[in-house]
Structures are given as C-alpha cells and as structure tokens.
Amino acid sequence: MRELxxxxxxxxxxxxxxxxxxxTLRKLGLRxxxxxxxxxxxxxxxSMADAAIAIDGRTPIAxxxxxxxxxxxxxxxxxxxxxxxxxxxxxNAEFARAVTSAGITFIGPAPESxxxxxxxxxxxxFVQRHGFPVAPCAIEEDDPTTFVRRxxxxxxxxxxxxxxxxxxxxxxxxxxxxxxxxxxxxxRSEAQRYFxxxxxxxxxxxxxxxxxxxxxxxxxxxxxxxxxxxxxSIQRRFQKVIEEAPAPGLSSELRQRVCDAAVGIxxxxxxxxxxxxxFILGGEEFHFLEMNTRLQVEHPVTEMITGVDLVAEQIHxxxxxxxxxxxxxxxxxxxxxxxRLCAEAPERGYAPTTGKVLVLDYPDGxxxxxxxxxxxxxxxxxxxxxxxAKIIVHSPxxxxxxxxxHRAMRDLVLLGCATNASFLARILADDGFLHxxxxxxxxxxxxxxxxxxPRADLSAFLVAGALLTGPVRxxxxxxxxxxxxxxSWRN
Numbered sequence: 001m002r003e004l005x006x007x008x009x010x011x012x013x014x015x016x017x018x019x020x021x022x023x024t025l026r027k028l029g030l031r032x033x034x035x036x037x038x039x040x041x042x043x044x045x046x047s048m049a050d051a052a053i054a055i056d057g058r059t060p061i062a063x064x065x066x067x068x069x070x071x072x073x074x075x076x077x078x079x080x081x082x083x084x085x086x087x088x089x090x091x092n093a094e095f096a097r098a099v100t101s102a103g104i105t106f107i108g109p110a111p112e113s114x115x116x117x118x119x120x121x122x123x124x125x126f127v128q129r130h131g132f133p134v135a136p137c138a139i140e141e142d143d144p145t146t147f148v149r150r151x152x153x154x155x156x157x158x159x160x161x162x163x164x165x166x167x168x169x170x171x172x173x174x175x176x177x178x179x180x181x182x183x184x185x186x187x188r189s190e191a192q193r194y195f196x197x198x199x200x201x202x203x204x205x206x207x208x209x210x211x212x213x214x215x216x217x218x219x220x221x222x223x224x225x226x227x228x229x230x231x232x233s234i235q236r237r238f239q240k241v242i243e244e245a246p247a248p249g250l251s252s253e254l255r256q257r258v259c260d261a262a263v264g265i266x267x268x269x270x271x272x273x274x275x276x277x278x279f280i281l282g283g284e285e286f287h288f289l290e291m292n293t294r295l296q297v298e299h300p301v302t303e304m305i306t307g308v309d310l311v312a313e314q315i316h317x318x319x320x321x322x323x324x325x326x327x328x329x330x331x332x333x334x335x336x337x338x339x340r341l342c343a344e345a346p347e348r349g350y351a352p353t354t355g356k357v358l359v360l361d362y363p364d365g366x367x368x369x370x371x372x373x374x375x376x377x378x379x380x381x382x383x384x385x386x387x388x389a390k391i392i393v394h395s396p397x398x399x400x401x402x403x404x405x406h407r408a409m410r411d412l413v414l415l416g417c418a419t420n421a422s423f424l425a426r427i428l429a430d431d432g433f434l435h436x437x438x439x440x441x442x443x444x445x446x447x448x449x450x451x452x453x454p455r456a457d458l459s460a461f462l463v464a465g466a467l468l469t470g471p472v473r474x475x476x477x478x479x480x481x482x483x484x485x486x487x488s489w490r491n
Contacts, residue, residue, distance in 0.1 A: 004319045006080025006105055008033055011049070012070050013085030015373035016389055017295070018045035021083050024311040033077035035070055037063040039383055044375045051077045060383045064088045067095050071102050081105035081318060083311070087385065090294040091118055107318040109273040109293045116269055117291040121163040121201055124288065130268045132261050133287040135203040135280070148184065151202035152177040160184055162191030163199040168238020170194060173205055206282040208439040211235065211289070212247050213278040214262030215302045217313055218271040223323045226259045227302050227310075228332050232278075233438045234427060236350060236450070241420075241443070242427055243298035244337045245305050248398055248436035254284055265291065274299075274314050297340070297387070300371055304336035304394040335398040337405045339424040341372075341412070342386040346423040346450040352382050355417030363408040367394040380417040388419065398436070402428050422452055 008031040011018045018034055022045065025032045034049040037060040046052045053073035057063030064070075065088060074082055082099050084090035084107070093111040100106050108114075117123045121139055128134045138151040151158060160183050162170040170190035172183035184200060192198040215227040231247035232240045246255070262277035265288070276296050278289040299310050308325065316324060343353045357378045362370045372389035374380075380388065391408050395401040406428035412421050426449045427433055432442070443449060 008079045009081045010074040010079035016371045017085040019373045020371050022048050035073045044373050083107040086294050107314050114293045117293050127288045135287045137203045139201040157205040159205040160187040160202050164195035164197040210281040212281045213276050216266045218266050219317050219323045220272050221322045224263050224267045225327045226263050227306050233440050235440050236443050245301040274310050300392040301336040301338045305332045334396045335401040336394045337401050338392045341389040342420050343380045344386045353418040358416035361413040363411040
C-alpha cells in the first residue's frame with residue numbers, strides 16, 4: 001500500500017472488533033489509538049493499542065455514544081483517521097459528519113449514504129425506484145388513516161417493521177390479520193423505545209425464508225465489486241448465531257442475480273467503503289431487506305474464502321484511493337463458518353450471563369481463526385452486547401468445515417461465565433444444518449437444539465469445576481510408587 005495521508009487511527013469501539021482492527025493497523029504500519037470506559041480499562045484491546053484515551057458517561061454505553069468526547073479523544077491522540085467498527089456510532093450520519101468536520105478521515109461511507117440506507121422506508125423506496133426487487137409493502141406515512149386497511153389487504157402472513165430498525169428490534173410477525181392492530185401498536189412502542197422513531201411499514205412475510213447478504217466494496221471513482229454472498233439464516237429472535245460463506249445450495253444463476261443486484265444497489269447509492277446488502281430469499285426469488293453501511297460482525301467468513309482483508313480495503317478507500325481489486329480478481333476458495341460465542345444461556349431463553357473468566361483456552365490449528373477481545377481474569381457483565389468471541393473455521397468443503405467447527409466448539413474452554421458454546425456445537429452437528437436445510441425459523445422449528453441435555457452440561461461443569469480445586473487436582477495428578485517405578489514404559 002502506498003503511503004497513507006494519516007499515520008494514526010482512533011478506534012471508536014471496544015472488544016473483539018477493536019482487537020481485529022488493531023491487528024490490521026499493525027500490519028499496515030499504522031498506529032492505533034482507542035477510547036475506553038473505565039469498565040474496559042483492563043481489556044485486551046486497550047492493552048494492545050498504541051494509545052488509550054479514557055472516556056466516561058452516565059453508563060458505559062453512553063460513553064461510547066458521546067460524539068464530542070470521541071472527537072476530543074481523536075484530537076488528543078493526533079489521529080488522522082477514525083474507524084467506528086460496528087454497533088455504537090458506526091451507522092450514525094451525525095457522527096460521520098462530526099468526524100469529517102473535525103478534519104479527521106472517517107473510515108466508512110459518506111454521511112449521505114448512511115442516512116439513505118439507515119432509514120428503512122427511504123432505502124426501500126430508493127431500491128424500488130432503481131428497479132431492484134422489493135417485497136409488497138404498506139407504508140404508514142403514505143396515508144396514516146388507511147395504513148391498517150392497506151396492510152391487512154395484502155393478506156397474512158405479514159411482518160411489521162420500524163423504519164429505523166436494526167437487529168430485528170421492534171419487528172412483529174402477524175399470521176392473523178385480526179391481530180394486526182395490536183402488532184402495530186407493539187412495534188410502534190418498541191421502535192419509539194429503541195430508536196426514538198415510531199414510523200412503521202408492513203411487508204408480506206415469506207414463511208421459512210433464507211437470509212442472504214452480499215459483501216460489497218465501492219470507491220469514490222465509481223468502482224463497485226462484490227465479494228460473494230454469506231448465509232445468515234441461523235438466527236434466534238432475528239439475531240444471527242452462525243454465518244457461512246458461500247451460501248449452500250444456491251444455483252450459479254441465482255448467486256449471480258443476487259450479487260449483481262447488490263452491486264447495482266451500491267452503485268446507485270454512490271456507495272464508498274465496505275458495505276453489506278441483505279436479501280430475503282424464498283425459493284428462487286429474493287427481495288431487498290436492508291443495507292448495512294459498516295463492517296459486519298460476520299465479515300471474517302468472507303475474508304477466509306477470498307483472502308481479502310476488508311479493514312485494509314476500508315482504510316485504502318477512505319484514503320481516497322481506487323479499489324485495488326477488479327471483480328475478476330476475487331475468486332472464492334473453500335467454505336467458511338463463523339460461530340458467535342456469547343455470554344448467554346440458550347436453555348434459559350437466551351438469558352444473559354455474567355462472571356469472571358477463570359480459564360480461557362481457544363481451539364487452534366490450520367483453518368481456525370479466533371476473533372476475540374477476551375482475556376483471562378476479565379469480568380463479563382451485562383453492560384454491553386453478549387458477544388464474547390467469534391470462532392471462524394475454513395476448509396475445502398462445507399461438510400468438512402462444519403465438522404471442524406463442531407470440534408472447535410467442543411475443544412473451547414471458558415470457565416467462570418456460562419456461554420452458548422454447547423448450543424453452537426449442537427447446531428453444527430445437527431443433521432438438518434449439515435444438509436443445508438436451513439431458514440430463519442430453523443431454531444424455533446427445532447427447540448431441542450437450544451434446550452440441549454442439561455444433565456450432560458451439568459456433568460461437564462461439575463467435572464471441570466472439581467478439577468480446578470486443589471485437593472481434587474492433586475489427587476488426580478498423584479501417581480503411586482509402584483506405577484512411578486515403571487518410568488516412561490508403556491504397553
């Protein structure tokens with residue numbers, strides 16, 4: 001990479017994504033600076049960064065959403081650029097403008113692109129105007145007085161969505177139009193609470209759909225490429241759990257249509273940076289869901305099959321350079337699966353869990369990548385999203401990758417805080433998953449996967465716990481004089 005117009009990048013984020021960005025900055029010879037709330041003072045990301053600037057707030061999350069504080073931290077660190085990671089302020093157009101106005105390069109798209117795609121109604125209308133497929137829809141603000149009637153006229157099943165939605169928050173599925181008004185009221189209440197924006201729309205709901213997304217890169221010179229698709233259908237409560245690339249079972253013709261649509265949408269939006277165009281797929285038909293104007297949590301599976309460092313490409317584009325890759329340069333190789341390790345208990349309705357990390361041992365080996373910001377001794381709290389780490393596995397074929405990912409999840413050891421590791425292992429070993437018979441309602445359709453076998457998990461925890469106690473460990477390690485006399489002899 002040619003010399004960049006900045007030598008220090010501030011990371012306005014925390015945890016595993018901050019660690020992942022720091023690794024690429026080191027590879028590029030750039031200095032890293034990071035903001036941190038006191039609750040994160042002893043974390044891996046803070047210890048790895050070249051500079052760390054403390055910020056505070058009424059809550060830890062409030063600190064990471066404080067735009068003036070973050071801009072001041074960037075100036076203090078002499079950062080010429082800022083990477084927002086994902087979550088927090090990564091899709092906040094006001095933040096992107098504030099960063100740019102401060103004379104700092106924002107490593108992400110233009111504020112106008114964030115505004116366009118961040119408003120789901122506006123994005124949907126934009127995509128439809130440019131001739132790309134969208135689902136039948138009723139938009140409240142078109143005529144509020146007839147909204148319920150227009151929505152109900154489409155016939156069940158329906159899905160009510162907030163315009164400012166993200167991560168499935170506020171969505172309501174309606175299978176009986178008689179329940180539509182109640183679903184709208186609930187969706188509006190949640191949208192107002194989560195996003196301070198109660199605007200709604202209703203779409204026809206596709207039963208048992210697949211969630212397919214396409215990674216795109218665009219520059220300021222009109223170049224747009226895709227890095228193929230990802231399958232994100234294994235979800236719980238509209239939240240992704242396991243992602244993979246490429247999507248299993250797509251015909252080459254359908255894959256081409258989906259990827260071409262994503263590139264077309266990004267080009268129409270004059271999109272600069274890495275972004276993801278998401279679609280709902282039913283059979284051979286698909287329609288636009290949303291565009292995420294940031295790096296996705298699941299971006300590593302794309303990196304594993306293409307060999308492209310997406311953070312490096314984001315930095316390159318933000319520096320005003322043209323894309324370094326033509327479409328013909330991007331050739332997928334093998335299959336990759338990512339499993340999200342979270343501090344939660346699937347068998348108890350995915351309730352969040354807390355604790356102090358006493359033992360931490362990640363799997364390793366060829367084709368295994370761990371993206372984590374966790375370290376031994378760290379306290380896991382409910383202050384943030386429950387994501388702890390991502391286990392990403394690559395192999396030549398999907399079945400080999402799933403089997404390797406299953407072994408990796410079984411080999412992972414994290415004591416001190418309950419996680420969903422066993423749940424992820426059960427998904428990866430599930431026959432339906434292995435044969436690619438997946439859709440967004442798969443986990444609800446197979447509740448035994450989340451429930452698991454509590455007796456097996458309890459036994460494992462008791463054994464592990466016992467081995468951590470001094471007397472039991474000493475007894476297990478003790479060797480009688482008779483056996484010790486045998487030396488290293490083995491039969």
